[in-house]
Amino acid sequence: MKTLCIALVVLAAPALAQPKTLKEFLAEADEQNVDRRVSLEQRQRAEAEFRAAWTGLLPTLSASATWTHNQFEAIANFPNPQTGAVSRLVIVPQDQFDGALRLDVPLIDTSRWFRALATNTAQQSAAEREQLTRDLVKRQVVGAWYGYAAALALRESAKKSIAVADAQVKLIEVRFGAGATTELEQMRAKAELARNRQVLADVESLVATTRRSLQTVSFAQPPESVELPTDDLHPEAPVTTFEERVEQLPGVKAADLDAEAAGRLATASRLALVPLVNGQFTQRFTNATGFQGQAAVYNGGIGLTWRLDVPTFQNMQVQAANEATAKLGAERARLQARDQVFQDWNRLEAARQKAELVQAQVAAAQRAAQVAKDRYAVGAATQVDVIQAERDVFSAEVAQIQARTELATARASLKLSAGLPLVD
Numbered sequence: 001m002k003t004l005c006i007a008l009v010v011l012a013a014p015a016l017a018q019p020k021t022l023k024e025f026l027a028e029a030d031e032q033n034v035d036r037r038v039s040l041e042q043r044q045r046a047e048a049e050f051r052a053a054w055t056g057l058l059p060t061l062s063a064s065a066t067w068t069h070n071q072f073e074a075i076a077n078f079p080n081p082q083t084g085a086v087s088r089l090v091i092v093p094q095d096q097f098d099g100a101l102r103l104d105v106p107l108i109d110t111s112r113w114f115r116a117l118a119t120n121t122a123q124q125s126a127a128e129r130e131q132l133t134r135d136l137v138k139r140q141v142v143g144a145w146y147g148y149a150a151a152l153a154l155r156e157s158a159k160k161s162i163a164v165a166d167a168q169v170k171l172i173e174v175r176f177g178a179g180a181t182t183e184l185e186q187m188r189a190k191a192e193l194a195r196n197r198q199v200l201a202d203v204e205s206l207v208a209t210t211r212r213s214l215q216t217v218s219f220a221q222p223p224e225s226v227e228l229p230t231d232d233l234h235p236e237a238p239v240t241t242f243e244e245r246v247e248q249l250p251g252v253k254a255a256d257l258d259a260e261a262a263g264r265l266a267t268a269s270r271l272a273l274v275p276l277v278n279g280q281f282t283q284r285f286t287n288a289t290g291f292q293g294q295a296a297v298y299n300g301g302i303g304l305t306w307r308l309d310v311p312t313f314q315n316m317q318v319q320a321a322n323e324a325t326a327k328l329g330a331e332r333a334r335l336q337a338r339d340q341v342f343q344d345w346n347r348l349e350a351a352r353q354k355a356e357l358v359q360a361q362v363a364a365a366q367r368a369a370q371v372a373k374d375r376y377a378v379g380a381a382t383q384v385d386v387i388q389a390e391r392d393v394f395s396a397e398v399a400q401i402q403a404r405t406e407l408a409t410a411r412a413s414l415k416l417s418a419g420l421p422l423v424d
Contacts, residue, residue, distance in 0.1 A: 022145050025218045026422065029141045030134060032219030039133035046119075046126035053119040057112060059105040068096040090289055099285040107302070108277035114268035118261045125257035131250035135416050137217065142412045142422070144214040149226040150405040151207040157397045158200040164390055165193040172383075185383045192387050199394075228401065229408035231355050236411075239345040242418040246337045249419050255326075255333035262326035266319040275306040340417045348410040355403040358396070365389070365396035 030036060074092035079085070106112070172189040175181040214222045236242075246252055281300040289295055372389035375381035415422050 020220065020223055022142070025145060025214070025220055026138055026141050028220040029137050029218040033137045033140075033217060035133055036137050039130040043123075043126040043130045046123040050116075050119040050123040053112075053116040057106060057109070057116060059103055062102045062104070063100070064102075065099040066097075068098070070094050070096060089291065089293060090287065091291075093287050096288050097286065098288070101283040103281045105279040105281075106276070107279050108275075110271040110274045111268045114264045114271060118264040118268065121257050121261035121264060125254045125261065128250040128254035128257060132254060135250065135419075138422055139413060139416050140217045141214070142416075143409060144210065144217050145226070146229065146405040146409050148207070148210040148214045148222060149228050150401050151203065151210045152226055153228050153401045154398060155200070155203045155207055157394060157401070158196065158203045161390065161394045162193065162196045162200060165189070165196045168386070168390075169193050181383075188383055188387065192390075228404050231359075231404060231407065232411065233352055233356060233407075235352065236345065236348060236414065239342055242341045242345060242414065243338050245418045245420075246334060246341065249337050249417075252330070252334050252337050255330035259323070259326040259330045262319070262323040266316075266323040269312075269316045269319040272312050272315070273308065275304050278303050278305070337417070341414070344410060344414040344417045348407070348414050351403065351407040351410045355407045358400045358403045362393075362396040362400050365393045369393045 070092055071094075072092075073090070073094040076089045076091055078087045078089060080087065169186075169189045172181055172186050176183065176186045211222050214220075279300070279302045281298065283296070283298045285296050287295065369386075369389040369392065372381050372386045376383065376386050412422055
């Protein structure tokens, strides 16, 4: 029974190992990609900084305890005039024990309030940058996926060219043996076969490289076969439609939040001129009771601190410059986002037109190759014509593969640049 179960598992293994789709690769990259995990850690750090800033506004409780051995003790005796009894008051004991509990409450600290608000904005910016990193990872995965698919398609086309060249060599050898062709044509056929095998070697290297790139960005094992994307030739909406979405892009929103955070830090630097108001309550325990004669005493109060120095004014200028720089950075991010959408839209239109034209190129090249073979068979064309025609077919197929991958990549890039869902 155990052997039967093992056999069933082995037989079912190929069925379970289904080729992965682009959507599945995107999901795995979202979990495993190094850049994605770095952005997640950065967002968690921003959240921790936000919590640290706000909890700094809460009351703080501190405790202290000391033991001191004094060389001499100081004790005062006070007689009672009525009873004659003597009261012993310890001013400084030889072994002195002190303990204190202190509660500090920040009442007014406007500078720290705005710094805490700045960390809140920075936290939101980190969340937007995390989304931006996710989009960048998606862009990497899409490019690697289609690059791998193109390399596999090129390999198949190269293998087909080798098969055609090999058949041509065999045909020439038969004709050479029958005296119907020359040794020159035989050598040309063998040279063409060798050239095609060299092309295949280069393509095999390209397959290995693109496979490794896809594995690196996704942390997933690429399948052995990936289908080329179909020619999606439908035109997109006008470029202005995509540019209208720029304000919602995570990169633009993150830059705006950075500018807002810089503005709050600039306000905090100016509010450093406002006095700080703190409240405190202290409970003290000691055996050095002094004239109070109490082992446990407390005190409380409100303090005001105001500091004025030259570095404070210099910091105001620094933060003002940071705010201006952050605002310019937000403006630059918005312009770059619009330019990226514009470039991707025009690249998509060019790729769409190329994809339409290359279909006719492939059909014409294939027809020309067949005509060259037919003419060569009846002696109306040379072997060079046949070789050149086959090379034209391979070049046209390469152009078609490139056009298909460029079209699919450009369409995906436009969606990512406009903040649209990549895979439905």
